[in-house]
Amino acid sequence: MRKNILICVLVVFLSSCASTQGKGVNLSHEDEISIVGTWAMLPLRNGIANVVEFTDAGRSNLYPFNCRVGSSDPVESSRYRISGDGKRMRIFSPAGVQNFDVISVEDNSMKLGMSIGEFELTFSYVRVNQVSPLCFLYNEAVADGSKNSAFKEEDFVHDPWVPENPHVERYVGRWENEEGKVQVEVVRDGEARYKIYKESSENWNHLYNDVRWSGLELRYQHFAYSDKEELFEHAFHKSSRLAMLTPVDDLNKIKWSFFVGDKRYDYILNRR
Structure with missing residues (x-):
């Protein structure tokens, strides 16, 4: 996928996360949890592991990373907006407008959905305290090929x-x-x-x-x-x-x- 798509997978685990907190754009009137901060993506199969920052001024900065091939792409700055009911996010990037469903947000984890053609994709983020990809997860999976098989x-x-x-x-x-x-x-x-x-x-x-x-x-x-x-x-x-x-x-x-x-x-x- 192109680097300008803000794809960050969580867990849910995870939701694993750091203790960074922020205030700014809230997801709803009832929910005080903010997305302001830095979020890292669990690596995708193709190695993509982008990191994105959301500021309280409504700006987003995407740092493209790929654990498989590395990345020299520049940081992409965009604007973002959360709908009044907290259920949708729009990213106004140089490449155009991208729409996400906000599935869940906690202090340290966030899950988004996106429609691409006939496919419904779900992605999750974890809040981190610095711009750094989670490539150790990708390298761990690649190093142990036995992981990509049925449980024994x-x-x-x-x-x-x-x-x-x-x-x-x-x-x-x-x-x-x-x-x-x-x-x-x-x-x-x-x-x-x-x-x-x-x-x-x-x-x-x-x-x-x-x-x-x-x-x-x-x-x-x-x-x-x-x-x-x-x-x-x-x-x-x-x-x-x-x-x-x-x-x-x-x-x-x-x-x-x-x-x-x-x-x-x-x-x-x-x-x-």
Whole structure:
């Protein structure tokens, strides 16, 4: 795709992100979250990993990157506008007007949709604190060719059980973000054992191991994979991330943290 298309994929994970905050163009009257700041794209299959800045003056600066071939293209400056209901974004670039659907926005993550002909595309961004592409994710996927295949039992040993701890009940619950989406669960099975769990979605399955206590932190390794062949080349297919749960003062909230590369991201989740 041309560099002037602001394509940045997230997760959702991710939504992995840095702590940079901003104020300016809000997405709706009810939602105070702003898109002002710097956003990086998870690399696409062709290596594109652009970074874009949104300013509180309604300007956007696109920094084109390609993890596969590099990039010497200049920064592209444009204007952007968010609709009154916060559901659409328009980019007024030198190449013309581009329209996006704003699917979701959180403090550190954003997901956009775009129609190209008969295709509906979905892209996600993560907020970062500097203009730098997330090529480590692309290089990780390229280096391990076995990732681009169906899941096999030897890829990850599922062992989600939580070691005994007198305070484990504090961690039990279905922990959801502000949008009401469950990010992780600590559940008790019929044999009075506790485990880390997350229900499979249409696209992703979740496995866990190396569950352990480190002071007040409940640490674990999270592995995600897809059964859909079209997602085998996705950066998060067969990905493994260190994550942890840490209690806060409010008993109905918990801090959920995880690492993407060497960057740590923190969220406060609510007990459902």
